[in-house]
Amino acid sequence: MLFTLTIFAAMAIGMIFPFRALTLMPYGFVFFFALMVFAGLSLETRPRSSIKPLLPALILGLFLCFVFLPLLQISLARLLLEDQQYLAGIYFASLAPVAIVAPFFTRMLGGDEEFSHLLMIASSALYPFVAFGMLLLMPLGSLPLDLLSLAKGMLLLVIFPVAVSFFIKHFFPKVPQQIRGMLPVLNSVCLGALVFILFGSAAQRLNFSYSARDELLKLVSLGFFQDFGVLGIASLLLPQFFPTRIARALAVSLSLKNTAIAASLLLFYSPNSAMPATLIFFPHALLFGLLSKSCFFFKKDLV
Secondary structure, eight states, rough: OHHHHHHHHHHHHHHHHHHHHHTGGGHHHHHHHHHHHHHHHHHOOOOOOOOOOGHHHHHHHHHHHIIIIIHHHHHHHHHOOHHHHHHHHHHHHHHHOOTTHHHHHHTTTTTTHHHHHHHHHHHHHHHHHHHHHHHHHTTSSSSSSHHHHHHHIIIIIIIHHHHHHHEEEHTTTHHHHHGGGGGHHHHHHHHHHHHHHHHHHHHTOOOOSSHHHHHHHHHHHHIIIIIIIIHHHHHHHGGGTTTTTHHHHHHHHHHHHHHHHHHHHHHHHHHGGGHHHHHHHHHHHHHHHHTTTSSSSSOSOOO
């Protein structure tokens, strides 16, 4: 519930004080970088004796994460929107890797936490390269995105902070233990600051005319599909092909994407395209709250 309350509070404050958020915009990268480092320090590696039995599910998970779901999302978006910058933002946000909190929620809901952790690590490691390739193959023709700048940003905001967290764990192993109790608060503060900056910046670009409200509703609806729609469809279909715990881990992980990466990058390189990735935080916050109560789609106990 801490992340849910943090996101909603930061959204509200950002809408009320947009100019203050704009003054902090240059520090958006810093807050996200710190968030990734703290999240890396909070992760506990749980090596399995063999990942071979998990390879089919892992390959399918990565295919769904980086190919099928982004293409599905952008196909739906093209039916609703014409603005090329919004379409670019939706496509880029849908290419995000699995969120770091996915294994936590998978455990709460009785799924295979270790598989979710493996999928999160694999998708994060592949993200800068696979997402760049998918952007080159973008099915919309030329969109207003600077691919080279985005590629550099993806490397900076994904690979480098992970390397920093591993460096600290290896050479200063006592540090994660000493700050472990503070990590939820530190993560929450960094996330809140980032959402405040993103929503404050978005508030400067919002136009509350009827046509703009209609477009805004469409963007939010697409965000709900990326979270709740994917969770619902996956929870119904995947158990037919995989054991329940693996299917549950896939469904939860694919519905929880690290769209903060997309929003942070687009805020600097294509601010108007950042709007769809920013608005996804609203369904994110609701999904975090519902999953934390273990009351949505799944029961925690398996039969």
